[in-house]
Amino acid sequence: MQGTGLLKGLGVTLKHFFQREITEQYPDVMPELPERYRGCLQYDFKKCIVCGICINTCPNDVLSMETEKVENSKKKRLLSYTIDFQYCMFCNLCVEACPASCLYFNQNFELSVYNRDDIRMVYLRPADMVDTEEAANDQAEDQQQDKEQKQINAMITALNKNPQKIVAKIIAGEEEVSILAELILRDEKIAAKIAELMVKDKEKAAKVAAGFVNKEKKNRQNSDPVPKGGE
Amino acid sequence: MEHWFTDLFLAFTGWLVGLGLSPVLADAALLIIKWIIIVAIIILNIIILIWLERKISAFFQERLGPNRLGPFGAFQTIADALKLMTKEDIVPSAADKLIFKTAPMLFIVVSVLLYSVIPLGQDMQVLDLNVGILFFISIGSLSTIAILMAGWGSDNKWSLIGAFRSVAQMVSYAVPLAFSLLGVVMITGSLNLQDIVAAQDNVWFIVLQPIAFITYFISATAELNRGPFDMPEAEQELTGGAYTEYTGMRWALFFLAEYTNLVAVSALMATVFLGGWQGPWLPSWLWIIIKTYAVILVFFWIKWTFPRIRMDHLMSFSWKILVPVSLANILLTGAGIYFFQGMGWC
Numbered sequence: 286m287q288g289t290g291l292l293k294g295l296g297v298t299l300k301h302f303f304q305r306e307i308t309e310q311y312p313d314v315m316p317e318l319p320e321r322y323r324g325c326l327q328y329d330f331k332k333c334i335v336c337g338i339c340i341n342t343c344p345n346d347v348l349s350m351e352t353e354k355v356e357n358s359k360k361k362r363l364l365s366y367t368i369d370f371q372y373c374m375f376c377n378l379c380v381e382a383c384p385a386s387c388l389y390f391n392q393n394f395e396l397s398v399y400n401r402d403d404i405r406m407v408y409l410r411p412a413d414m415v416d417t418e419e420a421a422n423d424q425a426e427d428q429q430q431d432k433e434q435k436q437i438n439a440m441i442t443a444l445n446k447n448p449q450k451i452v453a454k455i456i457a458g459e460e461e462v463s464i465l466a467e468l469i470l471r472d473e474k475i476a477a478k479i480a481e482l483m484v485k486d487k488e489k490a491a492k493v494a495a496g497f498v499n500k501e502k503k504n505r506q507n508s509d510p511v512p513k514g515g516e
Numbered sequence: 517m518e519h520w521f522t523d524l525f526l527a528f529t530g531w532l533v534g535l536g537l538s539p540v541l542a543d544a545a546l547l548i549i550k551w552i553i554i555v556a557i558i559i560l561n562i563i564i565l566i567w568l569e570r571k572i573s574a575f576f577q578e579r580l581g582p583n584r585l586g587p588f589g590a591f592q593t594i595a596d597a598l599k600l601m602t603k604e605d606i607v608p609s610a611a612d613k614l615i616f617k618t619a620p621m622l623f624i625v626v627s628v629l630l631y632s633v634i635p636l637g638q639d640m641q642v643l644d645l646n647v648g649i650l651f652f653i654s655i656g657s658l659s660t661i662a663i664l665m666a667g668w669g670s671d672n673k674w675s676l677i678g679a680f681r682s683v684a685q686m687v688s689y690a691v692p693l694a695f696s697l698l699g700v701v702m703i704t705g706s707l708n709l710q711d712i713v714a715a716q717d718n719v720w721f722i723v724l725q726p727i728a729f730i731t732y733f734i735s736a737t738a739e740l741n742r743g744p745f746d747m748p749e750a751e752q753e754l755t756g757g758a759y760t761e762y763t764g765m766r767w768a769l770f771f772l773a774e775y776t777n778l779v780a781v782s783a784l785m786a787t788v789f790l791g792g793w794q795g796p797w798l799p800s801w802l803w804i805i806i807k808t809y810a811v812i813l814v815f816f817w818i819k820w821t822f823p824r825i826r827m828d829h830l831m832s833f834s835w836k837i838l839v840p841v842s843l844a845n846i847l848l849t850g851a852g853i854y855f856f857q858g859m860g861w862c
Contacts, residue, residue, distance in 0.1 A: 297821070298820060298821040299817070301577070301578055302576050304578055305578070306574075306579060307579075308578075
């Protein structure tokens with residue numbers, strides 16, 4: 286029938302009349318932003334590996350960095366990182382490209398500033414910061430050492446438990462093996478030395494072990510020649 | 517409570533006569549007081565209505581509306597009025613200055629005149645005219661001239677197109693508007709609005725004349741230039757219609773007059789179709805206010821629901837549908853009256 290559409294329209298507006306308002310009272314109440322909202326681009330100086338991928342990726346030349354040569358080395362050191370935010374189009378390409386995930390968008394959308402220059406965000410090198418590469422190397426070394434120490438400790442316990450079996454790997458001959466095993470059980474220092482060398486360098490371990498065995502053989506010949514001779 | 521205002525007026529005239537004034541002069545003084553009260557009512561209404569319309573349109577669109585100034589933003593209109601008063605008054609150099617300046621004044625005067633016949637309560641009327649409805653319709657049509665003057669005097673194409681549209685629309689819709697009131701007049705046998713209210717003692721005319729009510733409502737919407745019939749000031753096409761060149765208080769007068777017309781037409785609708793000031797428990801002047809505002813709320817509801825219709829559709833709707841329907845209603849009413857009188861039921 287003619288006119289029912291009008292009533293339907295009136296019904297729609299009436300329904301909306303009693304629905305809750307969706308207006309956000311912004312300056313009074315901050316809006317709830319979605320988790321992946323692209324607000325202000327942020328940069329983490331300490332996480333950055335200075336690969337420059339972000340700068341190559343950016344379509345608008347927003348990003349730039351300043352580096353200096355490290356003395357007596359081919360390496361460069363990052364001095365400052367600049368985000369010229371006025372050109373940013375929030376495409377997220379740099380964030381996706383960053384392998385160290387040191388670029389990210391936060392939820393801050395209040396980006397207006399009084400001065401045009403204030404739009405540029407310059408991240409200067411923090412004073413207490415060590416070279417990222419050195420730090421990385423140090424860390425790697427530390428890790429390596431930790432790992433070795435653990436292996437050595439494991440080896441020592443293994444040696445104390447079942448010396449013959451392990452010693453057999455670096456030394457030949459039943460007599461030698463039993464002598465070395467005895468030595469390891471008797472002297473912790475020898476056990477530690479053998480264990481360390483076994484983890485780091487097996488050939489050296491074999492030589493040292495042979496040295497220990499020979500020394501022990503001589504000691505035994507010198508210390509009790511009488512019973513031997515008496516037989 | 518019922519006789520607050522009438523008692524007050526009687527006491528006032530009594531006081532004036534007691535001072536030694538002749539009764540005629542005392543009545544004249546009372547008339548002036550009544551007009552001042554009408555103007556006060558109008559201005560108070562504007563302040564409430566503009567706020568109400570902004571608020572209600574916001575609710576229809578799930579917004580909040582004005583809410584910064586005063587409780588629920590109620591003082592927003594006052595701030596707007598102050599702003600309008602401080603604005604520069606610009607008269608275009610090419611404008612027909614006399615016509616340009618008279619148009620808003622004429623418009624507001626015509627709108628205020630409409631209130632003279634509306635019964636605002638029992639025995640509360642500025643003029644108890646025995647041709648009240650006729651007066652209302654004829655004075656209401658005068659506002660067309662004000663808009664035409666505004667459009668012509670502005671010397672601006674938007675203004676002129678808006679004015680032409682407005683004139684065409686208002687002339688077309690005045691016909692079904694008058695015809696739809698005719699059914700009620702036929703039943704009561706009087707053009708006096710107090711008689712019409714008295715005739716609705718038992719049953720409101722919205723029950724006896726539902727078709728007339730609907731045609732009156734539609735043509736009143738068009739007469740008021742309100743959405744969905746707001747072609748004369750279609751912002752998107754005409755940048756403001758006949759009011760394009762007006763600034764500051766001159767523009768505010770048009771705005772004021774539009775809302776004044778809205779209240780007047782709604783009050784007439786409440787008087788003619790919804791039982792006027794009659795109602796239980798509450799005093800009569802409160803009933804007319806409640807009914808008028810109920811009608812105004814429906815006007816708001818319709819404005820913020822329907823999109824603007826096309827100019828040619830608007831005209832053909834008036835001449836091809838509303839006029840025949842209201843004529844048929846008159847025929848039906850006449851036949852009904854003849855039938856009921858023949859049966860001796862009334």
